[in-house]
Amino acid sequence: MNQTVRPERRVLAQRVTLAHGGGGKAMRDLIEDVFTSVFAPPGMEDQARLMDASLLEPGAELAFTTDSFVVSPMEFPGGDIGTISVCGTVNDLAVGGARPLWLSAAFIIEEGVEITTLRQIAASMQKSALEAGVRIVTGDTKVVGKGSGDGVFVTTAGIGVIPPGRRMLAESVRPGDIALVSGVLGDHGAAILAARGDMDLTSDIRSDCQPLNHLIEAVLTAVPDIRAARDATRGGLASALNEVAYAAGVGIEITEADLPLRQEVRGICEILGLDPLYLANEGTLVLFVPPDQAVSALAAMKSVPAGRGARVIGKAVTAHPGTVIMKTVLGGARIVDMLVGEQLPRIC
Amino acid sequence: MNQTVRPERRVLAQRVTLAHGGGGKAMRDLIEDVFTSVFAPPGMEDQARLMDASLLEPGAELAFTTDSFVVSPMEFPGGDIGTISVCGTVNDLAVGGARPLWLSAAFIIEEGVEITTLRQIAASMQKSALEAGVRIVTGDTKVVGKGSGDGVFVTTAGIGVIPPGRRMLAESVRPGDIALVSGVLGDHGAAILAARGDMDLTSDIRSDCQPLNHLIEAVLTAVPDIRAARDATRGGLASALNEVAYAAGVGIEITEADLPLRQEVRGICEILGLDPLYLANEGTLVLFVPPDQAVSALAAMKSVPAGRGARVIGKAVTAHPGTVIMKTVLGGARIVDMLVGEQLPRIC
Numbered sequence: 001m002n003q004t005v006r007p008e009r010r011v012l013a014q015r016v017t018l019a020h021g022g023g024g025k026a027m028r029d030l031i032e033d034v035f036t037s038v039f040a041p042p043g044m045e046d047q048a049r050l051m052d053a054s055l056l057e058p059g060a061e062l063a064f065t066t067d068s069f070v071v072s073p074m075e076f077p078g079g080d081i082g083t084i085s086v087c088g089t090v091n092d093l094a095v096g097g098a099r100p101l102w103l104s105a106a107f108i109i110e111e112g113v114e115i116t117t118l119r120q121i122a123a124s125m126q127k128s129a130l131e132a133g134v135r136i137v138t139g140d141t142k143v144v145g146k147g148s149g150d151g152v153f154v155t156t157a158g159i160g161v162i163p164p165g166r167r168m169l170a171e172s173v174r175p176g177d178i179a180l181v182s183g184v185l186g187d188h189g190a191a192i193l194a195a196r197g198d199m200d201l202t203s204d205i206r207s208d209c210q211p212l213n214h215l216i217e218a219v220l221t222a223v224p225d226i227r228a229a230r231d232a233t234r235g236g237l238a239s240a241l242n243e244v245a246y247a248a249g250v251g252i253e254i255t256e257a258d259l260p261l262r263q264e265v266r267g268i269c270e271i272l273g274l275d276p277l278y279l280a281n282e283g284t285l286v287l288f289v290p291p292d293q294a295v296s297a298l299a300a301m302k303s304v305p306a307g308r309g310a311r312v313i314g315k316a317v318t319a320h321p322g323t324v325i326m327k328t329v330l331g332g333a334r335i336v337d338m339l340v341g342e343q344l345p346r347i348c
Numbered sequence: 349m350n351q352t353v354r355p356e357r358r359v360l361a362q363r364v365t366l367a368h369g370g371g372g373k374a375m376r377d378l379i380e381d382v383f384t385s386v387f388a389p390p391g392m393e394d395q396a397r398l399m400d401a402s403l404l405e406p407g408a409e410l411a412f413t414t415d416s417f418v419v420s421p422m423e424f425p426g427g428d429i430g431t432i433s434v435c436g437t438v439n440d441l442a443v444g445g446a447r448p449l450w451l452s453a454a455f456i457i458e459e460g461v462e463i464t465t466l467r468q469i470a471a472s473m474q475k476s477a478l479e480a481g482v483r484i485v486t487g488d489t490k491v492v493g494k495g496s497g498d499g500v501f502v503t504t505a506g507i508g509v510i511p512p513g514r515r516m517l518a519e520s521v522r523p524g525d526i527a528l529v530s531g532v533l534g535d536h537g538a539a540i541l542a543a544r545g546d547m548d549l550t551s552d553i554r555s556d557c558q559p560l561n562h563l564i565e566a567v568l569t570a571v572p573d574i575r576a577a578r579d580a581t582r583g584g585l586a587s588a589l590n591e592v593a594y595a596a597g598v599g600i601e602i603t604e605a606d607l608p609l610r611q612e613v614r615g616i617c618e619i620l621g622l623d624p625l626y627l628a629n630e631g632t633l634v635l636f637v638p639p640d641q642a643v644s645a646l647a648a649m650k651s652v653p654a655g656r657g658a659r660v661i662g663k664a665v666t667a668h669p670g671t672v673i674m675k676t677v678l679g680g681a682r683i684v685d686m687l688v689g690e691q692l693p694r695i696c
């Protein structure tokens with residue numbers, strides 16, 4: 001029994017044990033040493049108290065979203081589970097027109113994970129949070145026994161503010177609207193595949209994992225009437241386009257020759273029999289804008305680093321509502337359906 | 349390849365497969381059939397758009413919190429992981445004086461989990477959400493391979509509004525303040541222990557899992573100056589009191605004879621060598637109020653079902669700051685320290 005409960009310098013274990021999930025001193029030490037010292041949340045209560053002037057503008061709305069991240073391996077070229085857990089939630093807010101402000105972070109840690117791994121994840125999260133201009137304000141840790149988890153699972157939730165009058169919704173897309181992407185497709189999926197190491201692929205491809213909120217704000221300045229935005233994550237471009245076609249009740253036509261794909265990603269896909277349209281991206285945007293604003297939107301995207309590789313890839317049409325069709329390089333046309341099953345498990 | 353993307357009646361598999369985590373049709377079907385049909389979130393975008401008039405009152409603040417839930421077994425007398433995942437986050441908001449409004453829900457599902465299990469969890473979540481008066485507005489599902497998870501892990505995040513002027517913070521507790529609990533201690537921990545079945549205990553004890561926001565609002569009506577509230581979850585009453593002593597820099601004295609404990613919980617603890625002060629509760633409140641308001645607070649607690657078993661258990665003192673001391677039934681005194689390690693893994 002130890003009377004001292006004031007913070008003192010503690011020597012943490014090298015690995016997480018079940019004791020770190022118990023709600024006692026070991027847990028508090030872990031949280032203070034590894035997480036709150038990095039995230040510097042406001043206060044140590046069970047909840048963060050927050051306010052932002054933008055929320056009080058008449059007509060402003062809150063945006064709220066969550067994602068769990070179970071990517072395997074936890075570290076990959078271009079990022080790690082920490083990077084993706086912040087970027088993913090920031091991007092989910094941003095594609096709805098919200099300015100991301102605050103994130104929560106909950107960790108489910110398998111017994112035996114090294115403390116240095118947790119420190120790296122926390123550092124990556126904080127780096128991405130600073131890049132996006134958001135704060136990680138509240139969190140939780142749980143520990144599960146060996147074999148009941150797999151390394152670290154991270155769940156983030158995010159709050160943002162949608163300024164008055166912004167309505168970026170998939171259902172707003174109309175026939176004639178132009179579809180653009182912000183950069184090359186499939187890098188995240190290909191990087192994870194290569195990082196898994198069980199395919200004997202050597203590759204220099206890095207995940208495109210990055211926050212997209214600044215890119216979206218830049219385009220909104222030039223084109224306030226963006227109809228809809230999507231980040232093409234799980235299920236890739238194909239799923240993002242199908243979601244829009246489904247929600248808006250429009251057809252979508254894209255042109256294979258216009259899709260920005262690295263030769264190396266094409267190569268990996270050919271070797272493994274994968275379709276790059278379904279490879280995940282973690283920092284690539286799909287935008288729909290009115291036809292007369294496509295040129296301005298493209299220029300605005302290209303003016304920001306995250307949008308340097310922007311391209312027009314197709315348009316919304318009245319024909320075949322709910323269906324995405326691609327004009328192939330061979331002159332034919334094929335349906336780009338939503339994936340039924342699973343191309344790559346645990347991609348994010 | 350299937351051209352139809354409009355919703356049609358689908359026959360879901362009986363168990364979750366990796367395909368359900370892939371971002372494609374199987375995932376959308378699972379989400380629509382099991383989750384959104386029950387939670388009825390506003391819209392199907394990546395983020396929920398929200399507003400509440402209470403947020404616009406000058407001086408109001410947002411409260412934001414998150415918790416992951418990994419309780420094992422997932423079902424226990426008095427609730428399941430769905431109940432606890434909603435009540436836990438509602439209570440984390442409420443103890444800070446917030447009126448809980450919106451929840452997110454993220455599911456990490458192990459391959460092979462039965463769809464009926466997911467349906468039961470969703471039903472329990474919705475039941476607790478209705479009881480608390482909150483809405484589950486956004487969510488996510490991920491699937492991990494067999495052996496990389498353990499059934500279902502649920503992470504909820506919650507947003508509430510703290511009305512202007514409310515400052516319920518552990519650091520506000522002052523010497524002389526009275527400590528009360530809302531009901532019997534340790535029922536959740538004891539119920540989980542018995543439900544695990546590996547201790548050969550038969551017991552009628554049910555988890556106390558319940559939302560506490562209505563109880564807190566009832567007390568606030570009678571005693572607007574509640575100094576601080578805590579729900580005594582992981583680590584039990586002992587950890588909640590130590591947190592307050594630590595944050596406020598006060599000593600805390602409690603009286604063993606005043607602690608409300610079921611005979612059956614005492615019995616289980618004696619058999620297993622556990623200390624009931626560290627057993628988790630999931631619907632039991634610890635409150636600190638100014639001494640002249642203790643009688644009103646106690647009466648207000650007893651007027652609400654969740655507070656029927658309320659009791660004064662002790663007080664804050666100037667002596668031994670940071671330390672909790674209990675006067676024992678034998679006439680002695682002992683330090684009630686924060687747990688160093690882990691009494692019961694995966695209790696919530």
